[in-house]
Amino acid sequence: MIVHLKTTIGHDEAKRLAQTHQAILTHNTQWHTGFILTLSSKVKELPADLTQYAEDYVVLDTDIQFASRSYQDQKAEVRIAEDLVIGGEDNSTWLMTGPCSVESKAQIETIAALCKTHDVRIIRGGCYKPRTSPYSFQGLGLEGLQILREVADANDLKVITEVRDASHVQDVIEHADIIQIGAKAMYDHGILRACGNQSKPVLLKRGFNSTLQEFVQAAEFILSLGNPNVILCERGIRTFEKATRFTLDLCGVSWLKEHCNLPIVVDPSHAIGYRFGVADLSRASFAMGIDGLLIECHPNPSEAKSDAAQQINQEMFSELAASLRKMAPGIGRRLK
């Protein structure tokens, strides 16, 4: 249950009420000008002693509360820059591209130039790549973050990059425009808390083992701390099928569109894990009416230090971008 307190109620009183009811105390004017209490969704009736403090309240079915269409039906807008808003109701889909791992400044400059050619505004690249084996490339770390920031600024691009564990979350928050929480870190409450306690936009990737319910509940951690700027990203789930690396869950995207108010981005590259399907899956995702597409592109995929099989090259990216532009009017979207 989400309770909007009367605007006359100050922070101390709100805090006291939160403690009494084991509620989470939130404040964000996008939702309500006063303070907000969130109780467990199991609470179905407004507690009697809250009646005098409550302006209004919403009873929710599950612990998807702030993110629920039942709380706020229109899709949230996440503002990255004055003219770069992901989500909302204006039918824009934003392209984001870049390599799996930041490997060198030259590499990032090449991709930045590609972005400029295709009017792509957001560049991606991973700096922390602690992969499943200790015996492979683990990323450039802070040096990578600095490269991204420098090249992006020089080209008027925005940076999205991934945090993988709580030990480097502050560095990512500092350098990124959009903080990407990796699929393997979706349950990391050290990260979720750090992201909730600041206001930069967060792109939360669905854990490949996570139900849709758990996925949006992880977003609720960030939202309930007062940061409304959360974007959901579907990137494939783990199933019995191993011919492709993961299974892109577009049924899940439908479910998210129906039940949640957060913007949705799809990452087809990690889902399939092979170059051959990236273009088709990008078009399929675009046709779903999503808010963004995150596509891995590398100047020279065969020499990539990670995920070599799934990254497309610049030529393939150019063809893909052109085909998406061509299909945009027919599906009533603008590609940005």
Added chain:
Amino acid sequence: MIVHLKTTIGHDEAKRLAQTHQAILTHNTQWHTGFILTLSSKVKELPADLTQYAEDYVVLDTDIQFASRSYQDQKAEVRIAEDLVIGGEDNSTWLMTGPCSVESKAQIETIAALCKTHDVRIIRGGCYKPRTSPYSFQGLGLEGLQILREVADANDLKVITEVRDASHVQDVIEHADIIQIGAKAMYDHGILRACGNQSKPVLLKRGFNSTLQEFVQAAEFILSLGNPNVILCERGIRTFEKATRFTLDLCGVSWLKEHCNLPIVVDPSHAIGYRFGVADLSRASFAMGIDGLLIECHPNPSEAKSDAAQQINQEMFSELAASLRKMAPGIGRRLK
């Protein structure tokens, strides 16, 4: 390994060679004018005693042989009628619609009229519905087949309907234009054999827990018996995610497009199991460049005797068909 025997070799000699090499003997002029031997894909070199009989041969990586792009690169054409060919290279996508279960003649006539309105040429409906519980509706059986046939003939439509076990396969073969092998029957060799030993087109649904490799190998049973008219249908796989009924595997569709030469149809209705996602998933599948879409539509979904939650009504179907037509040019396809 597929071995094309010289056209001078007759049936008896071909049969003898097949027995000697534990090979499958096939004859279909779409592939080769002479007889064909198929050996296990583990055989990587032409057996010495076959050299004098072989016109040519193809070594294959796996037991996906006739269906492999390495054997025949261009996509197969499955002819339903003179002017109704599924597959091939002309960029057509065929709509097929109808209720989950045939319930009455009036119901099928309503859907037939809907088909005529939207130039849909193929009508579907299930007659054998032996569902997981014995305590629910089990379908009209032969009576349903007769209703479908009669209404389709009166409206110049083609019929696709499902066989569920070997005990009624001959009835389905007799009444259908396209024999649909249900997801739960994909491994049923009684059915696969019966379908391979005749020449009507077969739409093979992927078992919901079948790997892509097993799926295409099931198609190979039909192909290797000499019936080249096989269409593959992705309809969702079973995963840990239960917010939707199944998980539509479009990564799998990419894989099939890349590796197999058979036409591909997608059934989004069974995949998601809820009305709300059917339109979006249909558009996504269409954007993949597939050969057909199988969509469940019922005159009055809330009263349907099976799968009530996932069938769309006529109005929703009309909107969906219109939106698909609108997006067709942008993706370079023709909707039929």
Added chain:
Amino acid sequence: MIVHLKTTIGHDEAKRLAQTHQAILTHNTQWHTGFILTLSSKVKELPADLTQYAEDYVVLDTDIQFASRSYQDQKAEVRIAEDLVIGGEDNSTWLMTGPCSVESKAQIETIAALCKTHDVRIIRGGCYKPRTSPYSFQGLGLEGLQILREVADANDLKVITEVRDASHVQDVIEHADIIQIGAKAMYDHGILRACGNQSKPVLLKRGFNSTLQEFVQAAEFILSLGNPNVILCERGIRTFEKATRFTLDLCGVSWLKEHCNLPIVVDPSHAIGYRFGVADLSRASFAMGIDGLLIECHPNPSEAKSDAAQQINQEMFSELAASLRKMAPGIGRRLK
């Protein structure tokens, strides 16, 4: 809902009542001396017009009805021979062994001798092996059934063998003492009907893609036709883990023990798919307090025509049997 009709009610009247209420009509004195009507489990109150005919009735939570502990709490006994009863409450666990495929009479005789050495009463062997690729060994068919029957009779053994599709179900019913319904055939209603319409014991294998609910509902098809002799067999489910062939679901066995009244057998060989785990998993399953163990054993596993990797040889079987006997008293079971 299961309704026990008064014993004064004859077949014609029972049939009329069944039709009126879309109920399944069953007759088996193990459950009730009169006729039985089974309505959907959604029916929670006895229909008014049935009150005068009903002796008593049981409301069930789900469409697991005859198999439910809420209907009949004590575990069912399935009688194979006078002194060979699987299930019930006497804490016996029956060993069943034999090769994956029947390959020759000599092979089966070797295994029969092994059975005699270890007081094993039930021999297994597959005759219909339509595997996922058409390009591999497909079984000896009827000839295999005859070999099994002949060797078993000569050695006072009972035969369990598998039916795979409805086209050969009558042959299996005729030759087997226990009809095994294969994992890929669990949803085959042609087979389920045929097995329900006769009285020989049936061992139903869980489909590797089937939920426990669906599994027991498939058993309900057989039970509701009046054959109470159904044994459930867990043999591994398909998951994301591919280091082993399937994942043995002993949590599922716990669930079945808790909720169902049917005897339970475990097949560890198909679950793991590799020899190395068969003994440990057999001991683990035995410690669960199950009613039988189905273990694949081949005189010469490396030359087996199917499933070569998972079959143990005679020496391994002897060691395993000895270790099971040793642990039996500590877990309060008798190994038979």
Added chain:
Amino acid sequence: MIVHLKTTIGHDEAKRLAQTHQAILTHNTQWHTGFILTLSSKVKELPADLTQYAEDYVVLDTDIQFASRSYQDQKAEVRIAEDLVIGGEDNSTWLMTGPCSVESKAQIETIAALCKTHDVRIIRGGCYKPRTSPYSFQGLGLEGLQILREVADANDLKVITEVRDASHVQDVIEHADIIQIGAKAMYDHGILRACGNQSKPVLLKRGFNSTLQEFVQAAEFILSLGNPNVILCERGIRTFEKATRFTLDLCGVSWLKEHCNLPIVVDPSHAIGYRFGVADLSRASFAMGIDGLLIECHPNPSEAKSDAAQQINQEMFSELAASLRKMAPGIGRRLK
């Protein structure tokens, strides 16, 4: 490839060699008295320039290297106290028990008394419980750690407790005798690094959607930093089956026993998620010949603040412990 450097080679030279070969430098006398270099398992031949420095080397199939039976065949011993060694070859299985969450000192004292009654030496309890919903109990944190430590010391017990993200890993390392890495934290390299850089024993839980290969590779992170005291814990994987909470993967335990040299513990409580199967699954796991059992027990399960459904009470624990003791001789194990 693992390369044992000659013992004459000092730290500086070893470090230089590691950098040249992008190898991981390890030092632990349990494996080798000199320094150790670990190269990617893709390296199959000893690099020429290393020949003069290498005492010997082992080529490994995959990036499971230190943990592989091919590197060290006998099972590792993890010493918790002088007389408490988990693993090795002496056929002991250690019981560990306690509540899901530490809720109060009284609660932990009750469980400590239960441990004393049954000669259980290791007590468990979770202090950081950041669960999937922000709207539920999140654990006592540091206060919980202090309670555990105090009560354990007063009762001569050892403490196992869980770390969930890198922000509190040092607190857990300080207070625990065995650091448990939770299933959702298995990929957290902030935690893995911290655990590798100290020498206390670590119990690594398998991620519920992690393959066995990934699971052991996560252990390799800790091992390769020089901490050999790693215990693997199977606790159920996520599958399509939802009648139980997870699916205990005993096929996976067989695989680990066959391929890895690390001690193995099973947690049946989290796997099934319901009280009813805990005893049977404990006995099944014990019969597999594992090194430890982790069982959730709460003085009053119905009032537990987390995982209420799966915790057994003291009476059930006593019965279970007795039954395990009874079966121990028959399976050749000692229960401790």
